Amino acid sequence: MVDSTSSPRVVTRFAPSPTGYLHIGGARTALFNWLLAKKTGGKFILRIEDTDLKRNTPTATQQVIDDLKWLGITWDEGPEVGGPNAPYFQSQRRETYDKYIKQLLDMGRAYYCFESTEELGQLRGQAEAQKKGFIYQRPAELPTQKDVEKAKAEGKPVTIRFAMPEGTIVINDIVRGEVSFNTAELGDFIIIKSDGFPTYNFACVIDDHLMGITHVIRGQEHLMNTPGQQALWQALGFGNPPQYAHMSVTISESGGKLSKRERPQTLRKAIKARPEIYLGKLADIGGIGTDVLKDFLAGDSVPDVPAIEAIAKYLGVELPEINVVDFFKNGYIPEAMVNFLALLGWSTGDTREVMPLQELIDCFDITRLTKSNSLFDRGKLVAYNTEHLKMLPKEKLLAHFKAYLKVVDSPVAKADNETLLRLIKICEGARTLADIEHKCKFLFVADDKIEFDEKAVQKVLLKDNGLAMLKLVRDKLAEMPELTEQGIEDMLRSLANQNNVGLGKVAQPLRVAITGSTISPPIFDSVQMLGKQNTLARIDNTLKKFTGK
RNA sequence: GGCCCCAUCGUCUAGGCCGGUCCAGGACACCGGGUUUUCAACCCGGCGACAGGGGUUCGAAUCCCCUUGGGGCUACCA
Numbered sequence: 144m145v146d147s148t149s150s151p152r153v154v155t156r157f158a159p160s161p162t163g164y165l166h167i168g169g170a171r172t173a174l175f176n177w178l179l180a181k182k183t184g185g186k187f188i189l190r191i192e193d194t195d196l197k198r199n200t201p202t203a204t205q206q207v208i209d210d211l212k213w214l215g216i217t218w219d220e221g222p223e224v225g226g227p228n229a230p231y232f233q234s235q236r237r238e239t240y241d242k243y244i245k246q247l248l249d250m251g252r253a254y255y256c257f258e259s260t261e262e263l264g265q266l267r268g269q270a271e272a273q274k275k276g277f278i279y280q281r282p283a284e285l286p287t288q289k290d291v292e293k294a295k296a297e298g299k300p301v302t303i304r305f306a307m308p309e310g311t312i313v314i315n316d317i318v319r320g321e322v323s324f325n326t327a328e329l330g331d332f333i334i335i336k337s338d339g340f341p342t343y344n345f346a347c348v349i350d351d352h353l354m355g356i357t358h359v360i361r362g363q364e365h366l367m368n369t370p371g372q373q374a375l376w377q378a379l380g381f382g383n384p385p386q387y388a389h390m391s392v393t394i395s396e397s398g399g400k401l402s403k404r405e406r407p408q409t410l411r412k413a414i415k416a417r418p419e420i421y422l423g424k425l426a427d428i429g430g431i432g433t434d435v436l437k438d439f440l441a442g443d444s445v446p447d448v449p450a451i452e453a454i455a456k457y458l459g460v461e462l463p464e465i466n467v468v469d470f471f472k473n474g475y476i477p478e479a480m481v482n483f484l485a486l487l488g489w490s491t492g493d494t495r496e497v498m499p500l501q502e503l504i505d506c507f508d509i510t511r512l513t514k515s516n517s518l519f520d521r522g523k524l525v526a527y528n529t530e531h532l533k534m535l536p537k538e539k540l541l542a543h544f545k546a547y548l549k550v551v552d553s554p555v556a557k558a559d560n561e562t563l564l565r566l567i568k569i570c571e572g573a574r575t576l577a578d579i580e581h582k583c584k585f586l587f588v589a590d591d592k593i594e595f596d597e598k599a600v601q602k603v604l605l606k607d608n609g610l611a612m613l614k615l616v617r618d619k620l621a622e623m624p625e626l627t628e629q630g631i632e633d634m635l636r637s638l639a640n641q642n643n644v645g646l647g648k649v650a651q652p653l654r655v656a657i658t659g660s661t662i663s664p665p666i667f668d669s670v671q672m673l674g675k676q677n678t679l680a681r682i683d684n685t686l687k688k689f690t691g692k
Numbered sequence: 693g694g695c696c697c698c699a700u701c702g703u704c705u706a707g708g709c710c711g712g713u714c715c716a717g718g719a720c721a722c723c724g725g726g727u728u729u730u731c732a733a734c735c736c737g738g739c740g741a742c743a744g745g746g747g748u749u750c751g752a753a754u755c756c757c758c759u760u761g762g763g764g765c766u767a768c769c770a
Contacts, residue, residue: 160770195769260768267767276694276766302768319697328695336768343770367696367765391698392764399763483704486719490705494718513705516763520703523720529733572733582731603730635729650729662731 153185154357157211157218158347160192161203164448164466165210166403167519168362168393171484175360175390175512177216178485182507188354189221192347193234194340204232210467214477215500220354228354233346240341243349243379244303244334252378253334254285256302257294278330281306300337305345305375307331312370317358317388318512324370332371348372352381360388360509363516364400388509391488391516395463401519406462406469407445413460414440420458429454464521472550474577475524476543479531483524488513497530529574540567547576554587555580565672569664585658586672590680593659600689603651603661610690612642613652617682626675628667635666656685 155176159169180187189211193199208222220226230236247253256279258266270277281304286294294301307330313323334345341349351359366389376384395401414420422440426433429450438444445451455462464470470480481500490513491506498506532540541564548556558566566586570579585593603609619634620626635653639646650666657678663669670678 158770162770192770198769256768258768263768271693274693278694300768322696324696333768338768340768342768347770362764363697364764365770368770389697394763396703486704488704492706494706496704496719515698517705518703520720523704526720533733570732572731574732578732599730632729639729646729648729654730658730660730664731666729 151357153180153183154188154355155180155185155360156188156190156351156354156356157216158190158192158350159207160195160198160343161200161207162198163200163203163206163403164468165207166401166466167464167470167484168401169207170210170214170216170467170480171393171487172361172390173211173216174214174481174484175388175489175509176358177218178504178507179358179360179509180219181504185357186219187217188226188228188356189218189231190350190354191222191232192343193232194343194346196234196338196340206468213471214467214481216481233350234340236346236350237339237341239353240335240346240349244341244345247305247334247378248303250378251285252306253303254281254306254331255291255294256304256333257286257290257299258302259300276328278328279304279332281331302333302337303335304331305334305371305378307371307374308378312373314369314373314387316366316369317386317509318391318514319366319389322366324367326370326374329370334375344368344371345375348375348379348381351385352376352379356385358388358509359385360390360512363389363392365389388512391513393487394516394518396518396521397463401465403465404445405465407439407451409462410451410455410458410460411440411442413455413458417458425454425457428457470524471547474547474575474580475528476531476535476540476576478535479524479528482531483527487517487519497527497534499534525574529572532573532575533571537564537567544576544579548580551577551580553580553584555583557587562672565668566664569668582662582664585660585663585669590677591684593657593681593684595655595659595688596661599655599659599661603655604685604689607648609648609652609655610686612644612649613656613682614686615642616649616653617679617686620670620675620682621679623675626671626678628671631667631670653682657681 157169157173157176159165159173165173177187179185189208191204191207193204204222211218218224220228221231225231244253267277291301307326309326311323311325313321315321332344333342335341350356369387369389373384393401395405397405414425422436423433426436429436429446430453431446431450435444435446439446452462462469464473467480471477478500482496482498482503485503485507486496489507489511492508492511495502495506535543541560544563544567545556547553555563555566566579566583570582573579573582604613615638616635619638620631623630623634635649636646639649642649651661653670654663654666655661657663657669657673673681
């Protein structure tokens with residue numbers, strides 16, 4: 144176990160509550176803790192804070208684990224890998240917490256309470272009416288075991304609060320410096336809920352101590368919890384608390400803290416903006432009841448993720464990417480995500496920005512965390528993705544691409560590795576994997592299933608003799624015994640020369656004919672990969688469709 | 693409302709602790725031009741910031757105070 148007298152090895156942790164997919168803010172927190180552990184040769188622990196039965200979803204832990212793995216963040220102790228401090232699920236550590244609760248109770252540093260949520264709410268309302276903050280008033284005489292029996296008999300809820308000591312608590316934060324709090328303004332907080340489970344503020348202290356956590360990097364939203372946790376730490380005689388580093392918060396482009404609520408909110412807005420849409424239809428699409436949908440629109444509840452996504456897709460609404468999987472599904476690669484995330488609220492101090500993971504680890508310095516909040520700028524993320532797409536070894540890219548094709552259920556997934564590698568190569572400069580997929584999809588659909596882009600048809604085929612040029616190209620192509628990139632290029636160039644036009648005038652009609660769009664990989668590769676037969680078939684289809692013969 | 697945090701280009705940031713080398717550097721975005729078989733990529737150039745007001749000082753982006761603005765927390769959530 145951890146021996147604090149020997150060289151103080153760094154131990155950090157990421158402690159998510161399993162309420163759904165890992166969101167980008169959580170990923171950033173995990174990343175910084177992981178980076179610090181890697182940099183110092185320390186240990187990184189994954190601990191699941193599932194003490195709120197109401198909020199946990201059964202699949203969430205797995206989702207979080209998958210997302211962390213996708214990002215490349217691995218843990219030395221935690222779910223799946225185990226470790227000396229198991230179990231790593233707080234819901235399975237009840238006896239441990241009970242032991243410390245008993246200790247606090249015996250010392251008179253914790254006490255029982257019997258107010259219901261409603262009573263508490265009332266008191267809070269009164270305080271608010273007087274424009275004062277609500278602070279729980281500790282009774283002059285603390286309830287005894289007898290009172291507890293009585294309350295239980297009467298069916299009252301029983302909770303336990305920590306008796307905050309009087310005075311000022313100063314926390315020495317790595318990023319904020321010294322921050323002091325007057326405990327009178329904090330009040331006694333609940334450490335054991337009426338269902339017997341510990342609250343976050345309690346369980347976290349016990350586990351951080353038991354697991355030998357030396358550094359806690361977390362969002363600024365936890366700053367106000369820290370004095371309480373530190374007081375608990377002292378009351379329990381745990382020695383020196385961990386070093387805290389409260390990072391800046393990531394702000395969304397629409398205002399406040401980046402939150403997973405943004406996706407449903409965006410959808411809700413979109414539905415309300417189109418009152419003509421029949422709700423029953425939307426409910427069907429989402430596979431939910433109309434009443435569920437109505438509750439959602441009223442702001443009362445949120446349907447599950449697949450329902451949200453299905454409805455958004457149907458309406459053509461782009462949901463903001465908030466969860467790590469959202470970025471995965473939109474064609475971002477983890478190397479870029481990690482790089483970008485690391486530079487939100489942290490910098491190397493020199494001008495280095497785009498760098499591989501190992502370099503990130505090497506130059507990580509916890510003292511260089513920024514104090515001010517930062518806005519999540521998707522445009523910059525795209526730029527990082529573009530750079531990493533260029534930098535990454537081809538085999539790794541191939542693996543990412545295959546995973547992406549699978550998750551979006553693309554027809555391109557049928558291609559073999561060799562083909563996929565070639566697609567990646569001819570799409571050099573792409574910004575996302577989605578770009579590559581969109582560009583190359585035409586190779587994997589049937590000849591008669593090409594969807595023509597209206598603008599492309601107008602601009603390229605119906606203007607400047609586009610169709611006539613296409614016919615010329617068709618005939619030349621038909622004459623070629625075998626299609627090679629070079630052969631196609633020579634043919635197209637000489638055709639352009641003969642007609643005294645630029646290459647674009649011959650290449651674009653061909654491009655639109657075989658892909659339906661003006662956007663594709665380089666035309667020579669495109670035709671060669673599609674093959675002679677399919678290319679001719681598509682040209683003929685196009686000619687027939689737009690000239691009537 | 694209360695408590696706490698923060699404040700440099702549109703955005704991410706460097707610089708600030710140890711005041712002069714900063715009429716503020718880089719990156720992304722944007723605008724203009726170039727390259728080009730499309731998109732993307734690429735090349736060149738441009739626009740663009742120390743929130744405001746008081747101090748301290750020979751001198752302040754850098755130190756102090758106030759104002760304003762932004763953010764967080766204010767649960768039997770984490």
